[in-house]
Amino acid sequence: AQSVAQPEDQVNVAEGNPLTVKCTYSVSGNPYLFWYVQYPNRGLQFLLKYITGDNLVKGSYGFEAEFNKSQTSFHLKKPSALVSDSALYFCAVRDVSGGSNYKLTFGKGTLLTVNP
Amino acid sequence: DTEVTQTPKHLVMGMTNKKSLKCEQHMGHRAMYWYKQKAKKPPELMFVYSYEKLSINESVPSRFSPECPNSSLLNLHLHALQPEDSALYLCASSPRDREYSNQPQHFGDGTRLSIL
Numbered sequence A: 001a002q003s004v005a006q007p008e009d010q011v012n013v014a015e016g017n018p019l020t021v022k023c024t025y026s027v028s029g030n031p032y033l034f035w036y037v038q039y040p041n042r043g044l045q046f047l048l049k050y051i052t053g054d055n056l057v058k059g060s061y062g063f064e065a066e067f068n069k070s071q072t073s074f075h076l077k078k079p080s081a082l083v084s085d086s087a088l089y090f091c092a093v094r095d096v097s098g099g100s101n102y103k104l105t106f107g108k109g110t111l112l113t114v115n116p
Numbered sequence B: 001d002t003e004v005t006q007t008p009k010h011l012v013m014g015m016t017n018k019k020s021l022k023c024e025q026h027m028g029h030r031a032m033y034w035y036k037q038k039a040k041k042p043p044e045l046m047f048v049y050s051y052e053k054l055s056i057n058e059s060v061p062s063r064f065s066p067e068c069p070n071s072s073l074l075n076l077h078l079h080a081l082q083p084e085d086s087a088l089y090l091c092a093s094s095p096r097d098r099e100y101s102n103q104p105q106h107f108g109d110g111t112r113l114s115i116l
Helices: none
Strands: A003-005 A010-014 A019-021 A024-026 A031-038 A044-050 A056-058 A064-068 A073-078 A087-095 A110-115 B004-007 B010-013 B018-025 B031-037 B044-050 B053-057 B064-070 B073-079 B087-094 B111-115
Touching: A003 A087, A010 A019, A019 A110, A024 A073, A031 A064, A031 A073, A044 A056, A044 A064, A044 A073, A073 A087, B004 B087, B010 B018, B018 B031, B018 B087, B031 B073, B044 B064, B044 B073, B053 B064
Parallel strands: A010 A110, B010 B111
Antiparallel strands: A003 A024, A019 A073, A031 A044, A031 A087, A056 A064, A064 A073, A087 A110, B004 B018, B018 B073, B031 B044, B031 B087, B044 B053, B064 B073, B087 B111
């Protein structure tokens, strides 16, 4: 079975400071990894994905994530947080080899609050 | 603006009513999904359609009945729902399901359903 852990329910940062939202995963094979963001009263918006290749992935709105195979982690980062980044962030994993019937498994979510 | 359109945005219904949720995408995607999301929780997969055929039913109660009339439309028919079914219902699409599992799912903004 595959799983995703987001160890922090909530992350608070000051505007202009760097932010990190943590994610670790478990799959039987190799992973496809995704980050999504959800603003209030909206659906999930895709931010970035790791498929293969370069471990540092750049995505929308200045976000990036680093894939670390040895630590089975895929932490989301941004060098300078904006108040408008305040939202609920979900990490998700899919097994490349079709484990769990190719289903997308989400972490429980991390609520990011950026303070002015 | 999202490329997956869901209607209605809000729905209040009694436990004896019959209603339908609708989802539409014009991205040429051949996989479509229904998710249920409770407040501040991750989405829970309900159904997957691949090439207009139901490929995954996550043991969803029969009071929820999905339908995929064509490659652009996805419906969720509701009947005799319970108060615990109150949630945000999200539709998503992706180019394919299993064959392109490295592609992100695109989500609509959901229908917020309240059962009286």
